[in-house]
Amino acid sequence: MQKKIFTFPQAVQKLEYYCSYQERCHNEVVDKLKTLAMSSQEIDEVIAHLIQNNFLNEERFACSFARGKHNIKHWGKVRIINELKFRNITKYNIEKALKEIPQETYLHNFHALTEKHWESIRETNLNKKKKKFCDFLLRKGFESSLIFEKLKDLEITD
Template structure:
């Protein structure tokens, strides 16, 4: 079965729409073009067009990604940074994006999430309960020093 092929202008139009309804990184756009059977020269030409016409902007993508993942999924900075690195976003853009999350808001989300999760764990063994909570918070991408300090407080009954 032959995949449908697109002309350069059709593919450009398709990708403009693809980038206009959600922020995208260069990797996502390149993958989409590969699925559309575009040659590497056509892919480069379309990506340049998207950047020049401000459909594609990695700094904007990184900022949007970090704000969204922190606000909606309550991810920590470690996980956000790792996910952005996985998408080949530059260290400069990652650092800039992480600075957009206000520290007070970040800590509020962290403390609320930790306390809520601590209360939901039904484990009676305090060591196992602490480990489960620790694993959860580290998986969410919060810094280990924050996690260990918070677990000490929760274990001692402090909030």
């Protein structure tokens, strides 16, 4: 089966649609263009067009990503930062994105998640239960200081 060859206007149209239904970072757009067998010069031109016409905005992507991952998947700041770095988002945009999550919302979601998870762990050995609890929250990307502070609170109430 032969790969379909796209003309420049077709590729632009396809990528405009690709960027319009979901925020994208530059890496995702470049990867998509590579699957369309575009040359590096054409890739640069398409990206320039997308930026000029506000289809592609890395700051907007970072803010949307941070809000969504925290509110929907309940990720902590550490995981959000690492995921954004993985996507080559600048330090400035990462800092701006983290400001999208109000501290009181962050802490409220953290406490709600921790209490729900603590109750859901069916481990009788307290040390194993603590380890499972900490591992889960570290994977979610919450700060270790927050986790250990919450663990102390939960131990006192148990």
